[in-house]
Amino acid sequence: xxxxxxxxxxxxxxxxxxxxxxxxxxxxxxxxxxxxxxxxxxxxxxxxxxxxxxxxxxxxxxxxxxxxxxxxxxxxxxxxxxxxxxxxxxxxxxxxxxxxxxxxxxxxxxxxxxxxxxxxxxxxxxxxxxxxxxxxxxxxxxxxxxxxxxxxxxxxxxxxxxxxxxxxxx
Amino acid sequence: xxxxxxxxxxxxxxxxxxxxxxxxxxxxxxxxxxxxxxxxxxxxxxxxxxxxxxxxxxxxxxxxxxxxxxxxxxxxxxxxxxxxxxxxxxxxxxxxxxxxxx
Amino acid sequence: xxxxxxxxxxxxxxxxxxxxxxxxxxxxxxxxxxxxxxxxxxxxxxxxxxxxxxxxxxxxxxxxxxxxxxxxxxxxxxxxxxxxxxxxxxxxxxxxxxxxxxxxxxxxxxxxxxxxx
Amino acid sequence: xxxxxxxxxxxxxxxxxxxxxxxxxxxxxxxxxxxxxxxxxxxxxxxxxxxxxxxxxxxxxxxxxxxxxxxxxxxxxxxxxxxxxxxxxxxxxxxxxxxxxxxxxxxxxxxxxxxxxxxxxxxxxxxxxxxxxxxxxxxxxxxxxxxxxxxxxxxxxxxxxxxxxxxxxxxxxxxxxxxxxxxxxxxxxxxxxxxxxxxxxxxxxxxxxxxxxxxxxxxxxxxxxxxxxxxxxxxxxxxxxxxxxxxxxxxxxxxxxxxxxxxxxxxxxxxxxxxxxxxxxxxxxxxxxxxxxxxxxxxxxxxxxxxxxxxxxxxxxxxxxxxxxxxxxxxxxxxxxxxxxxxxxxxxxxxxxxxxxxxxxxxxxxxxxxxxxxxxxxxxxxxxxxxxxxxxxxxxxxxxxxxxxxxx
Numbered sequence: 001x002x003x004x005x006x007x008x009x010x011x012x013x014x015x016x017x018x019x020x021x022x023x024x025x026x027x028x029x030x031x032x033x034x035x036x037x038x039x040x041x042x043x044x045x046x047x048x049x050x051x052x053x054x055x056x057x058x059x060x061x062x063x064x065x066x067x068x069x070x071x072x073x074x075x076x077x078x079x080x081x082x083x084x085x086x087x088x089x090x091x092x093x094x095x096x097x098x099x100x101x102x103x104x105x106x107x108x109x110x111x112x113x114x115x116x117x118x119x120x121x122x123x124x125x126x127x128x129x130x131x132x133x134x135x136x137x138x139x140x141x142x143x144x145x146x147x148x149x150x151x152x153x154x155x156x157x158x159x160x161x162x163x164x165x166x167x168x169x170x
Numbered sequence: 171x172x173x174x175x176x177x178x179x180x181x182x183x184x185x186x187x188x189x190x191x192x193x194x195x196x197x198x199x200x201x202x203x204x205x206x207x208x209x210x211x212x213x214x215x216x217x218x219x220x221x222x223x224x225x226x227x228x229x230x231x232x233x234x235x236x237x238x239x240x241x242x243x244x245x246x247x248x249x250x251x252x253x254x255x256x257x258x259x260x261x262x263x264x265x266x267x268x269x270x271x272x
Numbered sequence: 273x274x275x276x277x278x279x280x281x282x283x284x285x286x287x288x289x290x291x292x293x294x295x296x297x298x299x300x301x302x303x304x305x306x307x308x309x310x311x312x313x314x315x316x317x318x319x320x321x322x323x324x325x326x327x328x329x330x331x332x333x334x335x336x337x338x339x340x341x342x343x344x345x346x347x348x349x350x351x352x353x354x355x356x357x358x359x360x361x362x363x364x365x366x367x368x369x370x371x372x373x374x375x376x377x378x379x380x381x382x383x384x385x386x387x388x389x
Numbered sequence: 390x391x392x393x394x395x396x397x398x399x400x401x402x403x404x405x406x407x408x409x410x411x412x413x414x415x416x417x418x419x420x421x422x423x424x425x426x427x428x429x430x431x432x433x434x435x436x437x438x439x440x441x442x443x444x445x446x447x448x449x450x451x452x453x454x455x456x457x458x459x460x461x462x463x464x465x466x467x468x469x470x471x472x473x474x475x476x477x478x479x480x481x482x483x484x485x486x487x488x489x490x491x492x493x494x495x496x497x498x499x500x501x502x503x504x505x506x507x508x509x510x511x512x513x514x515x516x517x518x519x520x521x522x523x524x525x526x527x528x529x530x531x532x533x534x535x536x537x538x539x540x541x542x543x544x545x546x547x548x549x550x551x552x553x554x555x556x557x558x559x560x561x562x563x564x565x566x567x568x569x570x571x572x573x574x575x576x577x578x579x580x581x582x583x584x585x586x587x588x589x590x591x592x593x594x595x596x597x598x599x600x601x602x603x604x605x606x607x608x609x610x611x612x613x614x615x616x617x618x619x620x621x622x623x624x625x626x627x628x629x630x631x632x633x634x635x636x637x638x639x640x641x642x643x644x645x646x647x648x649x650x651x652x653x654x655x656x657x658x659x660x661x662x663x664x665x666x667x668x669x670x671x672x673x674x675x676x677x678x679x680x681x682x683x684x685x686x687x688x689x690x691x692x693x694x695x696x697x698x699x700x701x702x703x704x705x706x707x708x709x710x711x712x713x714x715x716x717x718x719x720x721x722x723x724x725x726x727x728x729x730x731x732x733x734x735x736x737x738x739x740x741x742x743x744x745x746x747x748x749x750x751x752x753x754x755x756x757x758x759x760x761x762x763x764x765x766x767x768x769x770x771x772x773x774x775x776x777x778x779x780x781x782x783x784x785x786x787x788x789x790x791x792x793x794x795x796x797x
Contacts, residue, residue: 005280006172010180017184017207021191026199027546031493033203034539040184040210043177045276047221050525052213052234054532055346059238062535062568063342064206064245066561067335069542071249072199073558074332075256086194087264093193097186104182112175121171124225129525129585132235133354135228136347137362142232147365149239149347150372156243157340157376161385164250164329164336235346242343246336253329277422278521279510279529281429286506289433290499290647294483297643301482310487312550313639331558334714338565341722345572348729349528349585352576355733356583356741363737367730374726377718386718388711 006046012039022086026072034065051129177218185211198252198262202245209241333385337377344373398681399518432509432520440653441471447699454703481642486549489639493547497540498640498647504536505654512661513588515671515683526587527579530662531572534617537651538564544648545636557636559625559710566717567616567623570609573725577606577732578666581741591670596751598669602758603732605765607667609725614659615698616717619652622705623713657695664690724769735761 016036023029037060044053125131135141184207191204213234220230252262259266351358351366380386403424410420445460445468452459460467485491510520511529523529538561545557579585581602582593590599600607616623637648664670668690671683708716739757 002172006176013180013210014183014187017187020203020207021187021195021200025490026197028490028493029200029203031543033206036184036207037210040214043180043214044217046172047177047217048225049217049221049231049234050276050523051350051528052217052231054525054528055235055238056213057532058528058535059242059339059342059346060206060210061539062532063335063339063565064242066538066542066565067245067249067332067339068199068203069546070332070335070558071253074253074329075199075262087196090194093190096193097190100189101182101186104186105179108175108178108182112173112178121174121222122225124221127353127524127584128225128228128231129350129528130354130357131226132228132231133350133352134357135232136235136350137354137358137365139361142228143362143365145232145236146347147369147372149236150344150369152239152243153340153343154372154376154379156246157336158379160246160250160336161333161380161383163247163254164332165383165385238346239343242339246339249332250336253332275521275523278425278428279507279523281425282432282507282510282520283503285426285429285433286503287499289437289506290502290650293647294495294498294643297479297481297646298483300479301642302480303482305484307487309484312486312488312548331562334562334566337718338569341569345531345569345576348573348576349525349579352580353583353585355580355736358737360737363733367734370726370730374723377722377726381719386714388714 002046005042009039009042009046012036013043014039027069030065030068030072033068034061037061037065048124049128051132174218174222177214181211181214181218184208184214196263198255198264199249201264202248202252205248206241206245209237213237330388333380337380337385340376341373344370398679399515400680428520429510433506436506436509436654436658437650439657440650443657443695444471444474444653445469450696450699451703454700475646478643478646483642483644484639486639488549490547490549493543494639495644497544497547498644498651500536500540500543501651502647502654504533504540505651505658507533507536508655508658508662511587512658512665513591513670514687516592516676516680517588518671518680518684519588522586522588525585527575527585527590527666530587531568531575534568537655540651541636544640548636548639550639553636553638556638560619560636563619563623563625563710563713564617566714567613567721570717570721570725571613571617573722573729574606574609574613575666576729577603580733581736583741587665587670591665591672594669594672596748597755598667598672600667602755603667603728603762604759605724605728605762606732607663609721609728610667611663611694613717613721614663615701616713618655618659620656620698621702622708624707625710625713656698657691660694660698661687661691663694668694720773728765731761731765732758 013036016032016034016039019032020029020036023032037056041053041056041060044050044056136146137143188204188207188211191207192201195201195204216230216234216237220228220234223230256262347369348366351362355363406427407420407424410423411417415423448470449459449467460470463469463473485494508530511523511526513519513522541564542557542561545553545555545560548554578590578599581599582590584590584593619625637645640648664687669686670690671680671687673682673686676683676686735758739754741754
């Protein structure tokens with residue numbers, strides 16, 4: 001049962017991903033991205049990281065996907081037209097991606113057994129969101145990344161507003 | 171439970187799809203979407219290793235959260251750049267915005 | 273993980289309901305398409321030009337500010353869930369976090385990114 | 390088989406049902422699956438069934454408020470009005486515009502319904518009577534809602550209609566804007582309860598509802614959730630008295646009905662959430678002895694809040710989109726940020742007694758939180774007054790005619 005669900009979410013993530021990189025119509029590609037991200041959220045649930053699954057849906061599907069669709073609408077002209085969405089070097093890109101995947105497979109299979117069954121992992125904390133909150137705000141753990149995240153967001157917003165704002169003559 | 175290696179393989183496949191997209195797409199926004207795929211592959215890895223490594227320490231989840239933050243910041247600034255480029259050059263095809271090539 | 277089984281089933285049922293309703297509607301309803309009926313509905317005017325027109329950058333700016341705050345909320349949820357076990361200094365850290373993002377809001381406000389022209 | 394114990398009705402029914410399934414010869418795994426499927430179907434049926442009543446109820450009520458009768462032809466007092474309405478929608482032709490993006494066009498209405506039904510998975514009807522008590526319940530609600538936004542954007546884009554697209558963009562701008570104060574005010578009950586689980590939040594309100602401890606958060610949540618549903622005075626997307634329709638202009642028949650259904654479910658769903666988060670959910674007298682009473686208390690609270698919703702809907706004029714966004718970003722968001730900071734500091738400094746502490750221990754805590762809220766409200770009103778009068782003075786100065794220039 002778990003395997004079936006795993007395969008379902010994997011297929012969603014990978015098929016969505018393939019559609020993202022091959023669809024010519026960009027809004028459709030963005031929808032495929034949503035599908036793929038939803039599959040990844042499902043994988044998080046299987047990994048017992050429910051918090052991250054919800055965050056994935058909230059941030060990626062609720063915010064970033066919408067931002068991307070808005071940006072597609074703002075840069076319209078490329079989307080129509082007969083030309084393919086891929087550039088001239090797509091053959092080489094395919095080769096390098098496949099080679100890369102083969103390398104990954106080699107390394108992974110070397111390092112960890114693919115065999116099913118008898119897999120065990122330590123238990124997750126009973127309330128992992130609370131544990132996450134404690135770890136994030138603990139003086140000796142991740143409080144610096146936590147604060148830097150807000151500075152990063154501030155600078156991203158300042159930068160993006162400066163870049164995207166239209167210059168008003170007058 | 172599903173072995174760790176399966177998750178790592180899924181993540182590798184997702185990463186390579188994203189890599190292909192980054193190398194092969196013409197549209198800058200599409201390239202950004204492919205980058206998001208790659209970031210997601212990284213996140214799957216982080217969470218999988220958190221789960222099978224040391225779930226009591228929340229390092230994997232904290233890292234994943236930071237990756238989310240970076241992804242959002244990158245999308246916001248990147249898309250703003252594309253919009254600005256589109257406004258002045260009227261295109262977001264990456265071959266046509268290589269001004270720096272001299 | 274067990275908890276989410278019901279959520280998955282609910283999603284399936286929640287999708288099955290509209291699918292069933294739309295199927296029933298398409299069986300019970302008439303099906304006589306013609307060119308005028310399938311045309312874009314603009315109160316009788318003929319459409320001209322491409323539909324997928326270009327939009328104002330203002331929409332993007334709102335989405336941008338929203339994305340920044342969305343991420344902030346993501347960080348605040350673990351804080352709120354762990355609140356009853358946090359010491360005072362942790363709360364102060366979060367206040368600093370919120371204030372930095374409030375500065376982002378103030379900046380967007382001053383640069384008129386929040387105006388609807 | 391155990392005796393049918395009335396004090397915990399739902400547990401008993403569940404036991405009898407499970408034992409019956411086991412006697413049929415199903416294995417334990419299948420029984421759990423069937424139970425969960427039954428739970429999902431029940432939750433969906435509740436959500437859809439309630440719509441049938443709220444549509445008639447709301448139409449009658451709006452009629453009364455506007456000094457007319459409302460539906461009164463079908464059935465006694467027009468109570469069966471929804472039946473012919475549904476039949477009419479069922480027998481309408483489902484039109485797919487020739488230029489539409491067919492796939493996305495047909496997915497969008499389904500997503501719109503599924504996203505609101507999913508919310509009901511975590512709403513507690515009574516102690517333990519809920520779809521599933523997720524430990525991230527509150528965040529789950531926020532995450533699932535974002536599907537609805539996506540559905541609207543897809544509907545507007547795939548229709549291939551300029552007006553649908555413009556409307557979708559405006560609606561999405563409104564929805565994502567109001568999501569920020571919504572979630573910021575939602576965080577206050579979460580941090581007062583110290584948990585994101587919906588049932589945990591209700592249990593933390595054993596001694597006092599959070600509306601007493603955090604009235605400002607309740608108000609912000611109420612206002613922004615009204616905007617999330619897109620009801621008057623925030624119904625720019627519909628504006629049925631002004632424009633043809635919104636993002637769903639190209640939809641017809643059952644597909645259109647699905648958007649409609651999703652919107653109606655959403656309307657009382659957020660009332661249920663307000664009841665759960667701020668008004669003690671299923672809490673009420675004797676609920677610890679007879680948990681079944683919780684359902685009644687919950688429904689009564691939910692419909693009471695729904696009544697206020699309808700009341701506002703019928704009495705408030707519609708906002709303009711720039712006012713709407715200004716109100717959100719320049720008033721609600723700063724206020725909810727300040728509110729969150731103040732509430733978390735106040736709750737931490739007063740020491741947060743456990744929910745089951747004695748009343749004498751709780752009273753100072755409540756007093757401090759309520760006092761903080763009152764002070765914050767007073768300061769907000771004062772600042773609003775100062776800013777408002779300054780703006781008014783500036784406008785009046787701008788309107789003053791130039792002194793006439795008299796030539797020599």
